[in-house]
Amino acid sequence: MPGPAPPERMRPKGRRNSQGIRVDPEAEVTHEPRQAVLSALVKHKPGVLSEVSALFSRRQFNIESLTVGPTVDSDTARMTILIEEPEPGIDQAKKQLRKLVPVIEVTELDPTAVRRELALIKVGGEKPDDVNAVAEMYDGQAVDASTDSVTVEITGSKQKIDAAVEAFKQFDVQEVVRTGAAALERGPTTLNKHD
Amino acid sequence: MSERASVPADEEGDEQTETSDQAPVTTGAQSVVRALENAGAEYIFGVQGGAIMPVYDALYDSDINHVTMAHEQGASHAADAYGIVTGDPGVCFATSGPGATNLVTGIADANMDSDPMIALTGQVPTEFVGNDAFQETDTVGITQPVTKESYFAADSDTVGDNVSEAFALADAGRQGPTLVDLPKDVTQGETDIEPAAPKTPDTYDVQEEADDAAVQEAAEALAAADRPVILSGGGVIKADASSALREFAIEYEIPVITTMPGIGSFPEDHELSLEWAGMHGTGYANMAISNTDCLLAIGTRFDDRLTGGVDSFAPDAEVIHVDIDPAEISKNIFAEYPLIGDARKVLRQLFDAMPRVPDVDEWREQCQTWKSEYPMTYETPDDEPLKPQYVVETFSDLTPDDTIVCTGVGQHQMWASQFWEYTEPRTWVSSHGLGTMGYGVPAAIGAKLAAPDQEVVCFDGDGSFLMTVQGLSVAVREQLDITYVVLNNEAVGMVRQWQDGFYEGRRMASEYPWIPQFDKLAEAFGARGFRLEAQEDVEETIQAAREYDGPSVIDAHIDPGENVFPMVPSGGDNGQFALEEDHLEML
Numbered sequence: 001m002p003g004p005a006p007p008e009r010m011r012p013k014g015r016r017n018s019q020g021i022r023v024d025p026e027a028e029v030t031h032e033p034r035q036a037v038l039s040a041l042v043k044h045k046p047g048v049l050s051e052v053s054a055l056f057s058r059r060q061f062n063i064e065s066l067t068v069g070p071t072v073d074s075d076t077a078r079m080t081i082l083i084e085e086p087e088p089g090i091d092q093a094k095k096q097l098r099k100l101v102p103v104i105e106v107t108e109l110d111p112t113a114v115r116r117e118l119a120l121i122k123v124g125g126e127k128p129d130d131v132n133a134v135a136e137m138y139d140g141q142a143v144d145a146s147t148d149s150v151t152v153e154i155t156g157s158k159q160k161i162d163a164a165v166e167a168f169k170q171f172d173v174q175e176v177v178r179t180g181a182a183a184l185e186r187g188p189t190t191l192n193k194h195d
Numbered sequence: 196m197s198e199r200a201s202v203p204a205d206e207e208g209d210e211q212t213e214t215s216d217q218a219p220v221t222t223g224a225q226s227v228v229r230a231l232e233n234a235g236a237e238y239i240f241g242v243q244g245g246a247i248m249p250v251y252d253a254l255y256d257s258d259i260n261h262v263t264m265a266h267e268q269g270a271s272h273a274a275d276a277y278g279i280v281t282g283d284p285g286v287c288f289a290t291s292g293p294g295a296t297n298l299v300t301g302i303a304d305a306n307m308d309s310d311p312m313i314a315l316t317g318q319v320p321t322e323f324v325g326n327d328a329f330q331e332t333d334t335v336g337i338t339q340p341v342t343k344e345s346y347f348a349a350d351s352d353t354v355g356d357n358v359s360e361a362f363a364l365a366d367a368g369r370q371g372p373t374l375v376d377l378p379k380d381v382t383q384g385e386t387d388i389e390p391a392a393p394k395t396p397d398t399y400d401v402q403e404e405a406d407d408a409a410v411q412e413a414a415e416a417l418a419a420a421d422r423p424v425i426l427s428g429g430g431v432i433k434a435d436a437s438s439a440l441r442e443f444a445i446e447y448e449i450p451v452i453t454t455m456p457g458i459g460s461f462p463e464d465h466e467l468s469l470e471w472a473g474m475h476g477t478g479y480a481n482m483a484i485s486n487t488d489c490l491l492a493i494g495t496r497f498d499d500r501l502t503g504g505v506d507s508f509a510p511d512a513e514v515i516h517v518d519i520d521p522a523e524i525s526k527n528i529f530a531e532y533p534l535i536g537d538a539r540k541v542l543r544q545l546f547d548a549m550p551r552v553p554d555v556d557e558w559r560e561q562c563q564t565w566k567s568e569y570p571m572t573y574e575t576p577d578d579e580p581l582k583p584q585y586v587v588e589t590f591s592d593l594t595p596d597d598t599i600v601c602t603g604v605g606q607h608q609m610w611a612s613q614f615w616e617y618t619e620p621r622t623w624v625s626s627h628g629l630g631t632m633g634y635g636v637p638a639a640i641g642a643k644l645a646a647p648d649q650e651v652v653c654f655d656g657d658g659s660f661l662m663t664v665q666g667l668s669v670a671v672r673e674q675l676d677i678t679y680v681v682l683n684n685e686a687v688g689m690v691r692q693w694q695d696g697f698y699e700g701r702r703m704a705s706e707y708p709w710i711p712q713f714d715k716l717a718e719a720f721g722a723r724g725f726r727l728e729a730q731e732d733v734e735e736t737i738q739a740a741r742e743y744d745g746p747s748v749i750d751a752h753i754d755p756g757e758n759v760f761p762m763v764p765s766g767g768d769n770g771q772f773a774l775e776e777d778h779l780e781m782l
């Protein structure tokens with residue numbers, strides 16, 4: 001007794017969304033991308049940065065910025081990674097990151113975390129006083145000047161630096177370099193579980 | 196059987212007692228070999244070469260057996276199969292550059308299937324690294340995305356520790372491949388430091404037992420379900436949890452479906468078994484998985500060949516997902532009840548936490564109905580042309596339960612998984628996640644050496660067999676009693692099937708009418724060759740090949756028109772599998 005052909009078979013009515021989450025017909029679950037700041041303590045050894053960045057590229061996580069530098073412990077380095085993903089992607093990024101052998105600890109920082117970015121902005125040197133005035137508006141300072149150019153250093157949030165770069169456009173911006181965010185949790189919380 | 200140059204057997208025996216593993220380490224290479232000995236390595240599959248030569252020289256004095264493979268890809272597949280069958284990491288060696296790159300396919304294969312394996316590669320001396328020296332490649336860079344960890348050994352004093360750690364890591368938690376890249380000056384360099392005992396790195400944490408409260412919640416949900424199903428993945432076998440699974444399923448009377456890598460984790464002849472689900476899984480498994488309301492998934496990563504389209508995968512089911520790797524939870528299918536831990540331990544926890552046997556007589560009856568509605572069958576109009584399913588089925592009937600089946604990748608792999616009856620774990624050795632054509636020939640070598648007392652048969656396709664056929668020379672040299680069955684349809688049949696189904700029959704580059712006569716090719720290698728064309732000769736030919744004490748090849752000329760069914764089109768709805776070509780048009 002052959003069973004029914006495909007369209008006539010017993011089938012449930014439910015379905016899942018693209019993230020494999022069952023869709024409740026009364027409250028459809030969708031996840032809009034949001035920005036997350038991941039902070040990772042890693043072994044300070046060659047190849048770690050490439051291992052982490054390769055993970056993000058091959059898993060197609062949308063990475064905004066990645067900064068890395070040593071900590072007070074010469075064996076560990078700290079990475080701050082900004083990603084923009086729907087909730088399941090952020091969760092997956094954390095778990096995949098945690099799986100890497102050189103990664104000691106991973107956490108997502110609270111939105112209130114201290115978050116800073118550094119930019120160096122090189123502009124034309126025709127109006128040094130005006131450049132200086134704008135730099136002061138953004139708590140920045142000129143760190144190099146020549147007859148043809150002035151280089152200004154700005155530190156602060158991404159939004160502040162975006163605004164500063166925008167403001168400096170009036171002086172013929174020649175080059176900009178930005179570090180991406182470095183971030184730390186406010187208060188006494190630390191990432192190093194051995195502390 | 197393996198080689199240690201041409202030292203006569205008795206002399207070799209004397210030598211072993213003199214250079215027992217008490218001899219002090221004097222070079223980095225000896226430290227590498229000592230680390231492998233300490234970790235319990237039994238076999239190494241490899242190919243010699245310039246940069247790895249110091250390690251081979253150290254191996255000369257070791258009791259570890261070395262098997263020279265015909266190609267490094269074969270070395271990594273043989274090591275992979277050895278890992279699947281024994282549960283311990285298989286070891287492969289290659290030299291730098293092309294040796295290392297040839298290993299990569301097997302490493303990637305092991306990575307996708309979470310098979311325990313350690314690869315050691317030679318590297319140019321550190322002073323040349325980065326200079327594009329002869330036979331240099333960035334092996335760590337190439338392999339990092341397909342290993343649990345790749346190590347660059349920078350120092351003769353610590354190279355043994357690197358190997359010990361890599362070995363332990365390959366076996367720990369979710370198993371997988373690791374690699375250690377060995378610059379020649381590091382292995383040649385002097386050291387008297389004994390390698391540390393195998394130990395995973397301190398940053399590698401594995402949670403063995405799931406949270407008790409979470410287990411309790413999951414057990415309540417399972418017990419309350421109307422249409423529960425257990426989905427048993429490859430992780431159940433990896434965790435040696437097959438018997439725990441059997442106890443659990445039988446005690447609580449819940450139907451069991453396996454994934455393809457999970458074949459053997461639950462006996463297919465048990466009435467609770469619905470065999471395996473997915474693209475070419477059984478109709479009844481796919482019906483059950485489509486209609487279940489509670490899926491206990493253990494040790495599976497919800498691969499797309501299993502799930503079909505995510506939107507239609509078990510759409511009514513609350514998912515209880517047991518996995519040792521937290522990153523697998525909710526990666527592809529959201530789990531309402533995540534249970535992180537070792538499959539065997541969590542199954543024990545679940546067993547104790549179940550409040551009662553779920554009341555699901557009707558559901559089990561429904562599953563039995565599907566079994567009779569969508570049986571695994573094939574048409575045998577007459578004796579000719581030969582049906583591949585008949586060859587597999589007959590072979591299965593003739594052999595003991597613990598026979599190990601290896602395969603290449605393609606239609607033959609599907610028939611071997613559909614029409615062989617698997618009842619024991621670690622008897623199904625195949626390339627799943629990566630789908631590596633050419634896997635079968637070397638994998639059977641690794642499997643046979645891992646389990647010399649078990650019968651080993653390898654089903655391959657003509658296209659797949661031809662990719663690693665040189666491995667036959669190894670099987671002959673080692674006199675391995677393996678029966679290779681080439682299900683020969685003069686095509687890469689799975690591609691052709693897709694072209695016929697989805698590309699209007701435009702058979703671009705899928706037909707292989709120029710392939711050699713495999714029975715004669717086998718004889719040229721020194722194996723026994725059989726040509727099989729008629730159904731009436733199947734049993735006799737198989738028995739003759741089985742009785743031959745050494746590798747044999749049955750070139751089985753099968754019906755070229757035969758395709759693999761049931762089939763869920765890629766990304767499709769599992770419940771809407773096609774049982775025949777006509778069904779594909781309805782989808």
